[in-house]
Amino acid sequence: MTAINRLDIGPIVGHVDMTHARVFGGTSYEGLANGEPRRAFGIARIKKVGGSYRRPIFFKMSPNFDMTGLAIFQDLLSDESYDYQIGWFYSDKELEELNTEQSWDWKASDSGRFKTASENSSDQINFVFGSCRYLLKLFGGNWFDNRGDKTFRSILRQMENGTQLNKLLMVGDQIYADDLKFIDADSKEDEFFERYRDAFSQPHIRQLMANISTYMTLDDHEIEDNWPKYANEKDHLIKYPHAIRAYEIFQLSHSPLLPHNDKGKLIASPDRYYYSFSDGCCDFFVTDTRTERDYDESEIISEEQMDALLAWLNDGSSKVKLIASAVPFFPDTKKANDDKWSAFKQQRDQIIEHIQLNHIEKVVFLSGDVHCSMSAELDISVQEGTPLKILSIISSSFFWPYPHMKRRQFKVSGYVASEADISAYRITKVTEGYSGDNFTRVKVTPSKLVVEVFARKGGLVSFETFGI
Numbered sequence: 463m464t465a466i467n468r469l470d471i472g473p474i475v476g477h478v479d480m481t482h483a484r485v486f487g488g489t490s491y492e493g494l495a496n497g498e499p500r501r502a503f504g505i506a507r508i509k510k511v512g513g514s515y516r517r518p519i520f521f522k523m524s525p526n527f528d529m530t531g532l533a534i535f536q537d538l539l540s541d542e543s544y545d546y547q548i549g550w551f552y553s554d555k556e557l558e559e560l561n562t563e564q565s566w567d568w569k570a571s572d573s574g575r576f577k578t579a580s581e582n583s584s585d586q587i588n589f590v591f592g593s594c595r596y597l598l599k600l601f602g603g604n605w606f607d608n609r610g611d612k613t614f615r616s617i618l619r620q621m622e623n624g625t626q627l628n629k630l631l632m633v634g635d636q637i638y639a640d641d642l643k644f645i646d647a648d649s650k651e652d653e654f655f656e657r658y659r660d661a662f663s664q665p666h667i668r669q670l671m672a673n674i675s676t677y678m679t680l681d682d683h684e685i686e687d688n689w690p691k692y693a694n695e696k697d698h699l700i701k702y703p704h705a706i707r708a709y710e711i712f713q714l715s716h717s718p719l720l721p722h723n724d725k726g727k728l729i730a731s732p733d734r735y736y737y738s739f740s741d742g743c744c745d746f747f748v749t750d751t752r753t754e755r756d757y758d759e760s761e762i763i764s765e766e767q768m769d770a771l772l773a774w775l776n777d778g779s780s781k782v783k784l785i786a787s788a789v790p791f792f793p794d795t796k797k798a799n800d801d802k803w804s805a806f807k808q809q810r811d812q813i814i815e816h817i818q819l820n821h822i823e824k825v826v827f828l829s830g831d832v833h834c835s836m837s838a839e840l841d842i843s844v845q846e847g848t849p850l851k852i853l854s855i856i857s858s859s860f861f862w863p864y865p866h867m868k869r870r871q872f873k874v875s876g877y878v879a880s881e882a883d884i885s886a887y888r889i890t891k892v893t894e895g896y897s898g899d900n901f902t903r904v905k906v907t908p909s910k911l912v913v914e915v916f917a918r919k920g921g922l923v924s925f926e927t928f929g930i
Contacts, residue, residue: 463565466505466549468572471530471663473548475576476716477739478675480540483508483576486716488530488659489523489550499525503560506533506548507568511575515547517562519726523550527711528655534726541580547571574672577628583781584908585742590617590674591631592901593681593788593830594859597661598641609918610861613901614666616920620903621673627903628741630674633830633857634681634752634788636713637661639705647686649701654708662712678713679748680735681788681831688801690755706753709735717748736767738774740781743908747774748786751803762789762806772816775825782824782906782930791827792854793838793872793889794879802831807881814880814887817852818844824930826911828904830858834867835902835915836895837926840878841888851890853928855913857902869895896923 472487487504502523509515521531533548549571553560580587595610621627637657639648648654662668682689685705686697693702710732719737720728735750749771754764763771775783785791787803794804803810817825840852859866874892899918904911915924 463567464551465567466551466571468549468570471659472668472672473546473572473574474662474671474716475574475673475675476532477677477718478576479579479718479739479741480581481536481538481578482722483535483538483544483578483675484716485533485535485546485548485574486530487533487548487550487572488528491525491529500552501554502529502550502552503557504531504533504548504550505566505571506535506546508535508538508544508546510539511543511545518566520557520560520562521726522557527715528708530711530715532715532728534722534728536724536726538578540578541582541585543575543577545573545575547573572672576673576675579628579739579741583743583779587628587742587744587906588626588903589629589631589906590627590901590903591633591786591828591830592857592860593633594635594683594833594862595632595661595667596635596638596641596859596862598638598863609863611664611666613860613899613918614664614670616916616918617901618666618670619920620916625903627674630670630676631746631748631786631828632676632678633786633828634679635683635830635859636678636680638683640683640686649704651704651707654705655711658708658712677717677739677746677748677786679750679786679788680709680713681752682801684709684713685752689752691757691800734767736763736770740779742906743781744784744906745774745777745779745781746784746786747771749788751788757800760806760808762803762809768809768812771813775813775816775822776820780824782826782908782911783822784826784828784906787827787829789831790829790854790856791852792840792878792887793836793874793892795832795872797871804879807879811880811882814842814852818842818850821848821850823850824908826853826855826930829854829856832856832867833859833862834869834872834895834897835900835924836869836872837891837893837913837928838874838889839891839928841890842886853911853930855902855904857900857915859899860901861899861918866897868897893924893926898923
């Protein structure tokens with residue numbers, strides 16, 4: 463009987479749709495045979511809750527990807543709960559030679575449970591989201607680690623007490639690779655790898671991501687503060703490739719971006735970092751507002767991403783359209799800030815005008831970044847008697863040990879600036895802000911959103927209902 467080892471990082475349940483699920487995991491690499499690295503493989507199996515396990519599937523744990531791998535479960539049923547087990551082992555065989563019929567000892571493996579997506583467009587979807595989880599790493603050690611992980615412990619406790627959650631969205635700054643950027647900022651590939659291992663291997667976030675479908679996008683601190691505003695040639699040649707490779711491995715690999723074949727293997731490399739998915743009454747579009755920025759052209763996203771976003775908005779699905787953006791779409795800060803959508807008014811106008819022209823209802827932006835949580839409504843009605851609005855929900859930070867921004871630092875009344883007309887878009891409602899570590903829980907039906915903000919240790923600090 464072959465013993466299965468526990469993962470060192472993960473499992474992370476990534477994209478789950480109606481028929482398949484992706485589960486990410488990794489291990490440390492210490493095995494040598496005759497001075498050469500030994501082959502390591504992942505193994506995973508799945509069953510419907512209350513059913514019997516299927517035959518296991520295998521996947522490579524490659525040194526080229528920091529000893530991580532991806533299990534892809536296929537032929538699943540929609541709106542169904544599944545249990546899974548996952549781990550790893552050494553073998554001198556090739557992947558194709560591994561035998562599902564041999565005996566395996568699963569006692570030390572990791573396990574979790576998730577629910578597949580619903581094909582019913584009227585089904586309610588509940589998700590948690592947030593951003594900015596700080597973990598100071600200095601001179602080889604970690605500081606403040608327990609405090610940051612308590613946010614995820616609070617989400618777990620809500621789930622244990624009966625709260626039903628379909629998704630977890632992490633909308634930027636999952637790591638802070640530049641915590642003391644002038645002293646000890648990361649620039650090498652193994653430094654970024656270690657940063658992710660520290661962030662994703664803590665007990666509460668690890669347990670949470672093992673039991674809920676998780677989606678991520680990056681912001682600046684996965685590379686450096688305000689990237690690429692102050693980047694030099696060396697940063698583009700050395701730091702960025704290393705940072706983005708770590709992002710692709712630890713955040714993007716388990717997203718829905720890359721297709722897979724009928725054998726459960728990914729069959730492409732990423733050429734972009736934005737993606738979309740659906741569940742129940744919700745369509746999600748996860749933007750990349752960081753790597754495609756072009757300050758010379760006043761673009762926060764590329765023309766290709768803009769075209770994809772506008773087409774997705776106008777696809778006629780009639781579902782609630784949720785757009786994840788690492789930086790806020792609105793409200794703007796009172797002080798000019800060239801890092802947010804407010805610095806790219808032409809593209810923001812383009813999106814709003816597209817929504818106006820096509821009268822697209824139920825559009826909601828989800829963002830983080832600013833270390834202050836609040837919700838706001840924007841009236842973009844073209845004519846009286848035909849109301850149309852956009853909703854913005856900001857959730858930040860999961861954990862930030864320094865002073866947070868305050869609601870008074872934002873423009874919470876009047877108009878959102880436009881290049882075409884200074885009074886084109888009127889803010890009609892802004893909730894009270896919360897300037898403390900928190901996460902946001904959102905309940906979505908076809909006609910309304912319930913937005914609840916919880917402090918890091920689980921106390922409810924804000925409750926709002928929005929008709930859409």
